[in-house]
Amino acid sequence: MLVLTCPCCGVEADETELAAGGQAHIKRETVGASDDAFEEYMFMRENPKGVHFERWRHANGCGKWFHAARCTMTLEVFGTYTAQTYEPPADIRAAITAKRPGWSWGRFS
Amino acid sequence: MSNAVSALQGEAHTGFATITEQGLRGMITLRGDLSAAPMKKAVKALTGSGVPQMRGCVLSDSHGVAWMSPDELLILCPYTHAEAAVAELSKALAGQHFLAANMSDARAVFAITGSAARQVVAKLAPVDMAQSAFSEGEIRRTRLAQAPAAFWLRDAEMIEVMCFRSQAEYVFELLKRAAQPGSETGLF
Numbered sequence: 001m002l003v004l005t006c007p008c009c010g011v012e013a014d015e016t017e018l019a020a021g022g023q024a025h026i027k028r029e030t031v032g033a034s035d036d037a038f039e040e041y042m043f044m045r046e047n048p049k050g051v052h053f054e055r056w057r058h059a060n061g062c063g064k065w066f067h068a069a070r071c072t073m074t075l076e077v078f079g080t081y082t083a084q085t086y087e088p089p090a091d092i093r094a095a096i097t098a099k100r101p102g103w104s105w106g107r108f109s
Numbered sequence: 110m111s112n113a114v115s116a117l118q119g120e121a122h123t124g125f126a127t128i129t130e131q132g133l134r135g136m137i138t139l140r141g142d143l144s145a146a147p148m149k150k151a152v153k154a155l156t157g158s159g160v161p162q163m164r165g166c167v168l169s170d171s172h173g174v175a176w177m178s179p180d181e182l183l184i185l186c187p188y189t190h191a192e193a194a195v196a197e198l199s200k201a202l203a204g205q206h207f208l209a210a211n212m213s214d215a216r217a218v219f220a221i222t223g224s225a226a227r228q229v230v231a232k233l234a235p236v237d238m239a240q241s242a243f244s245e246g247e248i249r250r251t252r253l254a255q256a257p258a259a260f261w262l263r264d265a266e267m268i269e270v271m272c273f274r275s276q277a278e279y280v281f282e283l284l285k286r287a288a289q290p291g292s293e294t295g296l297f
Contacts, residue, residue, distance in 0.1 A: 008178065008179050009163060009164060009178065009179070009250075010163055010164065011164070011249070013235075014235045016235055016252070017235055017251060017252060060250070060251055060252040060257050061250045061251060062177065062178035062179070062250060063178055064178060064179065
């Protein structure tokens with residue numbers, strides 16, 4: 001079972017306490033965006049076998065959103081971090097690099 | 110004035126632990142910047158204790174204050190004091206960005222008493238109930254089967270569980286079933 005540590009309340013929450021929020025770090029396109037950019041935002045998602053970044057909400061807990069970095073293949077969790085960021089923080093990236101050298105995901109690596 | 114009654118009006122059940130509905134309890138949701146000085150002062154004035162640490166819960170006989178999330182506290186007080194307490198908080202925090210709401214009638218509270226109280230909760234919530242992992246002075250928001258709930262230890266043999274009033278009957282049935290004699294887990 002997937003267990004994520006909520007960075008907002010420090011609880012080691014299993015997935016039955018959490019609500020999945022889909023892919024993380026999506027840039028929202030809005031009025032004035034090109035059709036291509038809007039299509040990218042609206043429909044295109046990463047579907048990796050390996051390192052993935054997701055949004056989760058501690059629904060049956062403190063109720064806060066946060067980010068998680070994990071491996072879709074092994075369910076290994078590299079870390080969780082605040083929702084108030086546009087990109088994965090350096091320590092999370094370093095933790096992933098230590099275990100999956102040469103990883104890349106979207107615009108991050 | 111209407112005659113306020115709690116969801117199950119004190120109904121009780123005894124299995125290997127005793128489940129008792131706790132009647133009316135004053136509960137105030139207080140949201141805002143928990144590190145701000147006026148917030149700390151207002152909480153202190155009302156409950157006699159400071160803003161608790163993360164997942165902290167400070168209880169006295171009549172009052173209590175519990176950490177619900179990084180921007181939310183739960184204040185416990187006698188039911189009849191809740192309205193006045195909200196007014197007091199609103200006055201103390203005037204000009205701040207905050208919310209104080211009387212949630213007393215939205216909640217139900219149960220007490221699980223007995224040396225095996227931890228076993229009852231452990232059957233229903235995805236929480237490590239070992240002595241070393243969960244102790245007095247802590248609140249845990251989680252779920253009991255399918256109902257959102259929170260609980261804290263009143264003392265070593267009494268766990269208080271809070272849930273939504275609309276789910277009181279469901280939660281009571283869950284707790285009763287979990288405390289069924291003969292189904293002790295022998296843990297904790």
